[in-house]
Amino acid sequence: MEIKRVIKSTVPTKKQTKRFERKYLPEFVYGGMDGAITTFAVVSGVIGAALNSSVILILGFANLFADGFSMSIANYLSIKSKNELIKKPDKHPSKSALATFFSFLVIGFIPLLSFVVAAITKNSSIIRNQFTYSIILTAFSLLVIGWFRGEITQKHKLKSIFQTLIIGGVAALLAFGVGKFISTLV
16 A cells, blocks of 8 residues: 555646646747747848858857857756745756757757758759748747747737747848848948
């Protein structure tokens, strides 16, 4: 009987599992949204400046790892500081940081995917349309993130999707415009 009680106490209930799944979902949304938007902004800025696709890959991957690391460390320190102020911490700083970093890397890679495939395959159709494919893939990733954001906040999912797409679109237009403008100066 004692063994059965120990096993039962170590196996999480459905409620505990659902709570754990949702606990780090905000970090997933935060990291993923920033990863997709900042990486696509790099892509858009390079395209606006009419630079080579290899520049997109170099700057895109540099952004992916440096910004993802920076965000995850900032998230770690934020959660750690919050936990020091409250008596009953609800999040583990390392797990929170890993969720942010992982989602930033995975979702932030999506805007680079068409450029990576074009570089590997040398397919002329993909090369010609790699920016278009990047737009479509990034928009889809932002749509998914917006849906999750609506799910977490228990708000209207279509409104959340629309807001996420608008934020990503504005960031991309800003980066494209800045890239185009700076390219005329240098």
